[in-house]
Amino acid sequence: MVTLNTLAAFALAYVGLLFGVAFVAERAARRGRGRWLRAPLVYTLSLSIYCTAWTFYGAVGSAVRTGFEYLTIYLGPSLVMIGWWWVLRKLVLVGRSQRITSVADLISSRYGKSNLLGVGVTILALVGTTPYIALQLQSVTLSVGVFAHPGEAREAGDATALYVAMGLALFTVIFGTRNLDANERHHGVVMAIAVESVVKLTALLAVGVFVTWGVMGGIGGTLERIDASELGQVRMDGGRWVGLTLLSGMALLCLPRMFQVMVVENDSDAQLRVASWAFPLYLMLMSLFIVPIAVAGLELLPAGANPDLFVLTVPLSQGQDALAVLSFLGGFSSATSMVIVAAIAVSTMVSNHIVMPLWLRTRGPGASVSGDVRDVVMLSRRLSIIGVLLLGYLYYRTSGGGAALATIGLVSFVGISQVLPAMLGGLFWRGATHVGALAGLTVGFVLWLYTLFLPSFGEGVILPRAVFDAGLFGLGWLRPHALFGLEGLDPLMHALMWSIALNAVTFFAASLVSFPSPLERLQGAQFVSIELTPGPTRSWSGGPAEVEDLMIMTQRILGAGEAQALFAAEARRQGLEGNLPDPSPDFLETLERKLSGSVGAATAHAMVGQIVGGMSVSVEDLMAVADETAQMMEYSARLEAQSKELARTAAQLRSANDKLTRLSVQKDAFLSQISHELRTPMTSIRAFSEILRDGEGLSAEAASKYASIIHDEALRLTRLLDDLLDLSVLENGQVSLNVRSGLLSELLDRAIASARSDEDGQALRILRDPAAERVWISTDLDRLAQVFINLVSNARKYCDAPVPELRIRVGQAGGRLTVDFIDNGSGIAAEARDVIFEKFARVSDREAGGAGLGLAISRQIVTRLGGEISYLADEAGAAFRIELPLDIAMAAR
Amino acid sequence: MSDTGGPRRTRPPLFLERRSYRRRRLIDAARLLPVLGLMLWLVPLLWGIGGRTVSASGAGIYIFAIWVLLILAAAVFAITLGRSAGSAREVDPETRAEEERPPW
Numbered sequence: 001m002v003t004l005n006t007l008a009a010f011a012l013a014y015v016g017l018l019f020g021v022a023f024v025a026e027r028a029a030r031r032g033r034g035r036w037l038r039a040p041l042v043y044t045l046s047l048s049i050y051c052t053a054w055t056f057y058g059a060v061g062s063a064v065r066t067g068f069e070y071l072t073i074y075l076g077p078s079l080v081m082i083g084w085w086w087v088l089r090k091l092v093l094v095g096r097s098q099r100i101t102s103v104a105d106l107i108s109s110r111y112g113k114s115n116l117l118g119v120g121v122t123i124l125a126l127v128g129t130t131p132y133i134a135l136q137l138q139s140v141t142l143s144v145g146v147f148a149h150p151g152e153a154r155e156a157g158d159a160t161a162l163y164v165a166m167g168l169a170l171f172t173v174i175f176g177t178r179n180l181d182a183n184e185r186h187h188g189v190v191m192a193i194a195v196e197s198v199v200k201l202t203a204l205l206a207v208g209v210f211v212t213w214g215v216m217g218g219i220g221g222t223l224e225r226i227d228a229s230e231l232g233q234v235r236m237d238g239g240r241w242v243g244l245t246l247l248s249g250m251a252l253l254c255l256p257r258m259f260q261v262m263v264v265e266n267d268s269d270a271q272l273r274v275a276s277w278a279f280p281l282y283l284m285l286m287s288l289f290i291v292p293i294a295v296a297g298l299e300l301l302p303a304g305a306n307p308d309l310f311v312l313t314v315p316l317s318q319g320q321d322a323l324a325v326l327s328f329l330g331g332f333s334s335a336t337s338m339v340i341v342a343a344i345a346v347s348t349m350v351s352n353h354i355v356m357p358l359w360l361r362t363r364g365p366g367a368s369v370s371g372d373v374r375d376v377v378m379l380s381r382r383l384s385i386i387g388v389l390l391l392g393y394l395y396y397r398t399s400g401g402g403a404a405l406a407t408i409g410l411v412s413f414v415g416i417s418q419v420l421p422a423m424l425g426g427l428f429w430r431g432a433t434h435v436g437a438l439a440g441l442t443v444g445f446v447l448w449l450y451t452l453f454l455p456s457f458g459e460g461v462i463l464p465r466a467v468f469d470a471g472l473f474g475l476g477w478l479r480p481h482a483l484f485g486l487e488g489l490d491p492l493m494h495a496l497m498w499s500i501a502l503n504a505v506t507f508f509a510a511s512l513v514s515f516p517s518p519l520e521r522l523q524g525a526q527f528v529s530i531e532l533t534p535g536p537t538r539s540w541s542g543g544p545a546e547v548e549d550l551m552i553m554t555q556r557i558l559g560a561g562e563a564q565a566l567f568a569a570e571a572r573r574q575g576l577e578g579n580l581p582d583p584s585p586d587f588l589e590t591l592e593r594k595l596s597g598s599v600g601a602a603t604a605h606a607m608v609g610q611i612v613g614g615m616s617v618s619v620e621d622l623m624a625v626a627d628e629t630a631q632m633m634e635y636s637a638r639l640e641a642q643s644k645e646l647a648r649t650a651a652q653l654r655s656a657n658d659k660l661t662r663l664s665v666q667k668d669a670f671l672s673q674i675s676h677e678l679r680t681p682m683t684s685i686r687a688f689s690e691i692l693r694d695g696e697g698l699s700a701e702a703a704s705k706y707a708s709i710i711h712d713e714a715l716r717l718t719r720l721l722d723d724l725l726d727l728s729v730l731e732n733g734q735v736s737l738n739v740r741s742g743l744l745s746e747l748l749d750r751a752i753a754s755a756r757s758d759e760d761g762q763a764l765r766i767l768r769d770p771a772a773e774r775v776w777i778s779t780d781l782d783r784l785a786q787v788f789i790n791l792v793s794n795a796r797k798y799c800d801a802p803v804p805e806l807r808i809r810v811g812q813a814g815g816r817l818t819v820d821f822i823d824n825g826s827g828i829a830a831e832a833r834d835v836i837f838e839k840f841a842r843v844s845d846r847e848a849g850g851a852g853l854g855l856a857i858s859r860q861i862v863t864r865l866g867g868e869i870s871y872l873a874d875e876a877g878a879a880f881r882i883e884l885p886l887d888i889a890m891a892a893r
Numbered sequence: 894m895s896d897t898g899g900p901r902r903t904r905p906p907l908f909l910e911r912r913s914y915r916r917r918r919l920i921d922a923a924r925l926l927p928v929l930g931l932m933l934w935l936v937p938l939l940w941g942i943g944g945r946t947v948s949a950s951g952a953g954i955y956i957f958a959i960w961v962l963l964i965l966a967a968a969v970f971a972i973t974l975g976r977s978a979g980s981a982r983e984v985d986p987e988t989r990a991e992e993e994r995p996p997w
Contacts, residue, residue, distance in 0.1 A: 067949070068937070068949075068952060068953065068956065071956060075934055075956075075960075078930070078960065078963070078964075079927040079930050079931055079934075080927070081967075082926050082927045082930060082963055082964075082967045083923075083924065083926065083927030083928075084923075085920055085923050085924045086924060086927070223950040224950075226949050226950050226953070227948045227949055227950050229949075231949050232948065232949050233946050233947075233948075233949065234937070234940050234946065234947045234948070234949055234952045236937050236938070236940055238937075238938040241937060241938060242935065242938065245931075245934065270975060273971045273974065273975050274971065274975075276967055276971050277964050277965075277967035277968035277971050278968075280960070280963065280964050280967065281964045284957065284960045284961070284964065288957065291949070291953060
């Protein structure tokens, strides 16, 4: 028979071994020879802390009581692991890229680094984990009690629990807080629990193999005896089968200790990939021999033996002391590994979300630069570990280690699963908000407390019996086991359904109606699309941060060496001399993330925020960005409009410039024309006057001829000057009209007579229509006559027909009087028609003695008289039409 | 907006090269595996209906057989995926283009 002392010796040796393993692993990791520590196998084995002493011992008890139902606790996690592509992969990615340190940190970080949420999840985890730790202590105590002689059991039990708790606290403090960065791997711890998981699997398999082959005579015999036993008929509670499978699957994702080993300690996808099949394999092996052991226990042990201890008592009853000790060590391993990791996980949460924020607050503003945060973080984490274990021990002592504790496993599962809606919502739904998460968690937590946790202590212990019978405040629909009047449910399933369902509904509804803060939206985008944007969230907009202050703060959290290396590396990256980089948003982000690995996202954010001065992104910033965009768009639209207008103006300017150029050319042409016109008569006048002056022997006849030439030329000059003056006056609008009334026919008579006055040679025949010409007109008759004279003399000069004739046609149409002068010549060439009214425009080469001003003057006159002169292109010869408003004519009647 | 947070990416390609395509189908299979497992493990709900009973040994063998098969399948998928992850670029199943078609 193994004595307690022998057992204690074994246990101590085993613990010594674990310390050694952890120590060697830490040393190897520190020396950079720790590749094997990151092996996927080690990772998978570390996951096996899922199998606690509760499952190590309790599974057999559960099998005795409810048949195969114990399997659900393993089936759920197996499915979640096999389906790692759905959730786990993303969870692990987020955990790595955001340097998540715990479940609380994940939720807090996702929902805008809200510490309130972090505190909420921490409390939930603490409430859920403490009884669980107590349960482990109880199982170790019970297993020790199996070896104890009657009488010393109770006493030994209490001592055992205390020693175990103290030993675990020591181990966890030593190996669980070696790194300040909680996001880094705890190599020692991971290696130790990997060894422990090998021990517990070996122990359970050894007992199973012994039972199957040593007691029952092989596989065939075992199957026969199973069918023949009490468990032979499958008793299946369908609701619990499904519910517990789901529950254990959910718990795998949410349990703080599982999150610690699965997400926080994870290094690579390869680890998860191997674990996806290796961990289900481990679970399968753990549950393989449970039923044979249960059947053997039922057969071999006296009725009333505690089925929860069959794993120990069956080997003992067969005299297999060594096997029993191995089995004890297996159970011990299960208990200790769970407690160690749970203590690390929960203490990280307590330290980062409760102790550190409180400490920061008590130090007031500027706290981040005064005092050694590094030591404070370490101390707070160590104290938290001790505190968590102490709580567990006290819980064990006060609860008395009764049956209430045995049910706490599933109760704890339901409690911690309340995190799931906020977690999954945060990972996959960008619309999930801080308000929604807080509301959902609160509803779930309260329902869990009321319907499961408090009732689990038994009727009348915490909740009065009246509450169970009549409901809270006597409201029947508030009975803890029949919420909303839904009776007849299994209490666990009842609580699970209501708490998770209402939690999820509240989370969803509150998320829908609330509006997330900018930081929350940035984080949400990061988490949901983690595979697309592995980069950091840009939540710092940069500002006048004192980089020295940042440096001091970082030194106090990370330690001088690491902080200086970090800053120097950043300075190099920014291409700066010296060791102090610019506090760029990128750098602030990196720094915050680095710090969050040590003190949690919310605290790191707050600390950086204190120094940077709240330059964190705000709604206003986001709106300013949006405004800027809008302004840019408006500005560019304005620019576009302006450039269009400029283009239009440029086109106008170009055409104006063209016109000016044309005018300038015209002016030059005019000047050269006029000087030419003036010089020709001048030349002859000068020449002949010189002859007259110098010619003594000049005959009187010749002198008279020369004088008349001079006279003619002078006349021509005068006429030209008169014309020019006339045109100038007309063009400047300085002419005053001398309006008189007269008959058109008389005016024409006068004009023709005047035009023919100097007629010589061939006479121009003029065809007229006297009847039509009997029109009274009231206008400047002299000016009009001038126009007529000009047109008639033009016809006389330029008509190239053998028998030249001019037809004068008078008509009235549309309130206008038209007078057409049409000759029978060849007319004016089409290309010259638009210039004939210009000054000095002479179409024919024939020397006709005119200066080319006649038509220009005519047009000016007609325009002054309110009419219009035009060339008629559709007549045979040259045809001009003068149009005058008829009211001038009629008014005279 | 978060769209301003991250630079807009170009659309994922319409077609994938054969290896990436295989890899994605493998991921699909890996995703379906737990669904299949859940369905098979829900079969015990049907036991005991109509007064007929199932022997414990038979039930145990059924549940464990499924377990072993699931583990084997998951191991095959994980190891194959692990190999292709080394050679092919890590593809992202979330951004899988809906317009993705088999490369015929």
